[in-house]
Amino acid sequence: MDLALLDGWQRGFPLCDEPFHAIGQTLGLGADAVIARYAQLQRTGAFSRIGAVFAPGAGGASTLAAMAVPPGRLEQVAALVSAHAGVNHNYEREHAVNLWFVATGGDAAQVEELLRAIEQDSGLPVLRLPMLRPYRIDTAFGLRQQHTPGGPTHRAPAPLPPAEGPLAALAEQGLPLAPRPYGAWAAQLGCGARDVLDTLSRWLAQGQLQRFGVVVRHHELGYTANAMTVFDVPDAEVDACGEALARSPGVTLAYRRARASGWPYNLYCMVHGRDRQAVRAAVAQAAACAGLAARPQAQLFSLRRFKQTGARRFAHHASNLIASGA
Numbered sequence: 001m002d003l004a005l006l007d008g009w010q011r012g013f014p015l016c017d018e019p020f021h022a023i024g025q026t027l028g029l030g031a032d033a034v035i036a037r038y039a040q041l042q043r044t045g046a047f048s049r050i051g052a053v054f055a056p057g058a059g060g061a062s063t064l065a066a067m068a069v070p071p072g073r074l075e076q077v078a079a080l081v082s083a084h085a086g087v088n089h090n091y092e093r094e095h096a097v098n099l100w101f102v103a104t105g106g107d108a109a110q111v112e113e114l115l116r117a118i119e120q121d122s123g124l125p126v127l128r129l130p131m132l133r134p135y136r137i138d139t140a141f142g143l144r145q146q147h148t149p150g151g152p153t154h155r156a157p158a159p160l161p162p163a164e165g166p167l168a169a170l171a172e173q174g175l176p177l178a179p180r181p182y183g184a185w186a187a188q189l190g191c192g193a194r195d196v197l198d199t200l201s202r203w204l205a206q207g208q209l210q211r212f213g214v215v216v217r218h219h220e221l222g223y224t225a226n227a228m229t230v231f232d233v234p235d236a237e238v239d240a241c242g243e244a245l246a247r248s249p250g251v252t253l254a255y256r257r258a259r260a261s262g263w264p265y266n267l268y269c270m271v272h273g274r275d276r277q278a279v280r281a282a283v284a285q286a287a288a289c290a291g292l293a294a295r296p297q298a299q300l301f302s303l304r305r306f307k308q309t310g311a312r313r314f315a316h317h318a319s320n321l322i323a324s325g326a
Helices: 002-007 019-027 031-043 071-082 108-122 162-173 181-189 193-206 238-246 276-289 315-323
Strands: 047-054 061-067 087-093 099-105 127-129 131-137 209-216 225-231 251-257 267-273 297-308
Touching: 002 019, 002 031, 002 209, 019 031, 019 181, 031 047, 047 162, 061 108, 071 087, 071 099, 071 108, 071 297, 099 108, 131 238, 162 181, 162 193, 162 315, 181 193, 193 209, 225 276, 238 251, 238 267, 238 276, 267 276, 276 297
Parallel strands: none
Antiparallel strands: 047 209, 061 099, 061 127, 087 099, 087 297, 131 251, 225 267, 225 297, 251 267
C-alpha cells in the first residue's frame, strides 16, 4: 500500500477538489486513511512533499556549485553552506572537490551574491557550474524496478509571469495533507480552487511544470548509492552524447554544464542505486552506449548528505504571502 501511494503518484497527482479521495478510490481506502498514511510516510522521511517540480527556465535561477574543502574543515564548511536558505542540496562527494551543493535564488544576481557570501565566510573558492542544456532531469522513477527514462527534458517555453509567483511558491512548498488542499491554497491566495487547478493544469500543458506529484526521498527508500559521473567531451559532440545518456536505463539526470577553471568536465549524469556495484554497472552501460567509455571522466559517489530540500526559486513570493497576512 505504501509503495502504491508513493510510486503511483510521483507524477499525475489528481488535480481535483478532493485528490486524496480520488486516490483512495483506486485503493479501496477512504480519504482520511489516505491522508493519515501520507502523513506517516512523510514523518518517516519516505517523501519530502507532494508538489511541483518546475522545468528549467520556469522561474528564478540556480547553479550547481562545488568546493575543494580540507578534510579537517569539511563539517564546519558544510554547516556554513547549509545554513543559507538558498542552498537546497549539499553533499560530500568522493573526490578532491568534495563539497557539492545547489544554490538557488530569485535571479542570477541573488545566486551570485549567495556564492560570494559563502566564499567570504569560508575563505575558499567556489566553482560555478551552471547548466547549459538539460537532457534528462527525472528523479521520479519506478521504485519497484530499474528506472527507464521517458522523453527528453526541455526548458520551459517562458518564465512564469510574476502574478503567478505566489502559487508557484506554494507549489514548491508542497500540498497540505487535507481533504481539500487546493482550496486551502486558494484561501491563501484570495482566489477560487478552480483558478488554482486551472493554473496548475496550464503549467503542465505548456511545459513550465515538469511534473506534479509525490517527491520521494530515495535514500530513505533504500537507494543509498548514487554517483555523479562527469565527462570531458568536445563541445561539438556533447549534445549527441548527452541525448544518448538520457535514453539509458538507470540515468535519472543528464545535462551539459559550463566548465570551470581546473574543472574540465562539461557533461554530467546521475545514477541512483541500492549498492555501488549496481550503480557502476549502470554507468558503464550508459557510457558505452553514448560513446563515452574512452573519454576523460570521473565518478563521484555521494558520501554524506548534509542538506536536501526542494528548490525554492519562488521563495520571495512566499515571504510576500506571509507579510500580507495571507
